[in-house]
Amino acid sequence: ITMVKxxxxxxLRQGPYTKAxxxxxxxxxxxxxxxxxxxxxxxxxxxxxxxxDEDELxxxxxxxxxxxxxxxxxxxxxxxxxVDNFQGEEADVVxxxxxxxxxxxxxxxxxxxxxSLKIVYVDI
Numbered sequence: 001i002t003m004v005k006x007x008x009x010x011x012l013r014q015g016p017y018t019k020a021x022x023x024x025x026x027x028x029x030x031x032x033x034x035x036x037x038x039x040x041x042x043x044x045x046x047x048x049x050x051x052x053d054e055d056e057l058x059x060x061x062x063x064x065x066x067x068x069x070x071x072x073x074x075x076x077x078x079x080x081x082x083v084d085n086f087q088g089e090e091a092d093v094v095x096x097x098x099x100x101x102x103x104x105x106x107x108x109x110x111x112x113x114x115x116s117l118k119i120v121y122v123d124i
Contacts, residue, residue: 004097005039024079024091030056037080047080
């Protein structure tokens, strides 16, 4: 999360990526999206969530949704999406944020990657 936040801040400082929707951060999981949203908000970067992700966050443990009044815009809106809800969209810069399972449950395991049906497809 720290690395993604630093990368977004760097790109926004560069200038060419300051128009709304130029930068999108994709997350695999809703919990990951909520943590990134909170970190970017702390850095005074306005994020725009997909309405489907926003609805899922509202339904999840009473999670608070961004309040635009409390988030000053630093440069531009950064799109924050789960991978499933970004299909068919485009952006100048796409940052894919992945998570790692530290094998807390069983030493030496790699978590969800052991499920053979889980794949990631990227079309460039």
